[in-house]
Amino acid sequence: MMNSGIPEGPLSQKWDNYKSNMKLVNPANKRKYTVIVVGTGLAGGAGAASLAELGYNVKSFCIHDSARRAHSIAAQGGINSSKNYPNDGDSVWRLFYDTLKGGDYRAREANVYRLAQVSANIIDQCVAQGIPFAREYSGELANRSFGGAQVSRTFYARGQTGQQLLLGAYSALMRQVNAGKVELFNYREMLDVVNIDGRARGIITRNLLTGAIERHAADAVILATGGYGRVYFLSTNAMNSNVTAAWRAHKRGAYFGNPSYVQIHPTCIPVSGDYQAKLTLMSESLRNDGRVWVPKNKADCKKNPSEIPDQDRDYYLERRYPSFGNLAPRDIASRAAKVVCDEGRGVGLTGRAVYLDFRDVIKRDGEAMVREKYGNLFDMYHEITGENPYHNPMRIYPAVHYTMGGLWVDYSLQTTIPGLFAAGEANFSDHGANRLGASALMQGLSDGYFVLPYTVTNYLATGGFMKVDTSHAAFADVERDVKNGIQNLLSVGARGKRTPTEIFRDLGNVIWDKVGMARDDAGLKEALLQIKKLREDFDTNLKLTGDGDGLNKNLEMAGRVSDFLELGELMAQDALHRTESCGGHFRTESQTSDGEALRNDNEFSYVAAWEYKGRGERATLHKEALVFESVKPSVRSYK
DSSP states (O other), rough: OOOOOOOSSSSHHHHHHHHOOOOOOOOHHHOEEEEEEEESHHHHHHHHHOOOOOHHHEEEEEESSSGGGGGGGGSSSOOOOOOOOOOOOHHHHHHHHHHHTTTOOOSOHHHHHHHHHHHHHHHHHHHHHHHOBBBBBTTHHHHHHTTSSOOOOOESSSOOEOOOOOEEHHHHHHHHHHHTEEEEOOOOEEEEEEEEETEEEEEEEEETOOOOEEEOOSSEEEEOOOOEEEESSSSSTTTTTHHHHHHEEEETTOOOOTTOEEEEEEOOOOOOOOTTOOBBOGGGGGGGTOOOEESGGGTTTTSSSSGGGGGGGGOHHHHTTTTTTGGGGGGHHHHHHHHIIIIIIIIISSSSOEEEEEEHHHHHHOOHHHHHEEEHHHHHHHHHHHHTTTSOOOEEEEEEEEEEEOOOOOOTTTOSSEHHHHHOGHHHHHHHTTTTTHHHHHHHIIIIIIIIIHHHHHHHHOOOOOOTTTHHHHHHHHHHHHHHHHHHHHHHTTTTTTOOOHHHHHHHHHHHSSSSSOOOOHHHHHHHHHHHHHHHHHHHHOOSSSSSSOOOOHHHHHHHHHHHHHHHHHHHHHHHOSSSOOOBBBBSSSOOTSBBBBBOOHHEEOOOOOEEEOOSSSSSEEEEEEOOOSOOOOOOOOO
């Protein structure tokens, strides 16, 4: 059993107890410590800026040309907070409860409550930074609703909330760069972590422009490198999003938690062709005013939607979930879309789409109002599809968007490697089996601004650190492993016939078909066999051009695909062992009579934390029991 390190005391006092009893580092001594932060999105940028402002020396690593290009910029709809500005009954407890219920009672109570507690501070922080949140006519901050909640708690900046929040974190980060407290390394990819005497003491990186392999030492390492949704190849994630940093840490001893918990977002522009490499998200905020439907009759699916009268339309979310309607949580809305499409009532050329219709709200409130709230999203849809969503319904279909699994961390966000922390989407901690909309930005900024400054300080204050620099033999050993791995890829690539992208696409198809919205025993076992064949193909038949001495996108892709192949096996293994349905993990063998997820709390109320045993070897399962002291798990219903 895993020890989560949850503080003593009532749920509402655990975080205060932690802060009251933590060890401190005095201001003069903070200058003696160096912290590495890998990733410059919301969690990484906020964490690096906050730690530097406290006085620590920070090394920040960005895979892009600029920290402003982190994938956090792509978040659209908003950020949750328990401030209760609309006075509609929200509270810290309600946000905690909705988040825990939304994750189908597969998250750790203490972490979720802390997230709800500090959420109000996030909004104050961002307003002070100048984030242009939407405001009411009175000047007060505006709120809107998101899936899985019956209150309006989502703060937003039109449809570009992630971009605006990232610019705030970026400004805070660059202020510390200018002050000399943060050293920023652009175009760097972390390829391994260096452990000395059982602690994380540094990383090995590759300069993506020059190919140089570099050593960096520190007293603590934070990974804030995002999620692994790109394992499906087609997802809403950026092309550069990958699992390599987290996976290399996993191979060095950091356990991986709940890898099969993946969020399928119901509101994405459907796949348009075989050579597409990325999908585009339409914000969940659109479901505030848009109505989701398909024709009742299969014969109407090819008709112009304006020709189908209301009595022949199936507003299936409103029909199945009258209490929440079109704002049902993402996992439920996604599976409902799959069901109607599987019945042959999907629309569009492929039949793999449903309508998101704004006809009624435009009639009620006018096009100008809709344009003011959602204009950039409508423009984006028009640019991609060539269709005008003000005149015709959008066509949407579920796609991979977010991963609730990640590196296992305790209450302090520390992995099973002492001194190695994971923040934001890179860890598993806050969302259970399904993330509610507008909670990703909340978690990233919570971890970066308000959790890591305390927990990293507490770790560093424990003392006993041997003075280490990059001349230590452990750095040479890990650097040699990294160089050998690159050389092995280049050697195989010189004689193979299949590009990394070809193998990656095949892997994505397997994962989507067998470890996607619905999973079953036979499909998961077949996935394991197919992934094994792909891994063998990769190891013997890879085709690479160029070398390792400069910019080489094929080499970058090959390293990431190698890690995705191993991760894909672990995802299928995790999904196979969990014979219940919960949240985004839907086993067809475990469902209610009306097709809803059926949990098995007696056998599976735990976090699955997997220990790496080698390429192609079966990982070892460790369990963290989930104990619910304040909320009793119940049937998760949105009807």
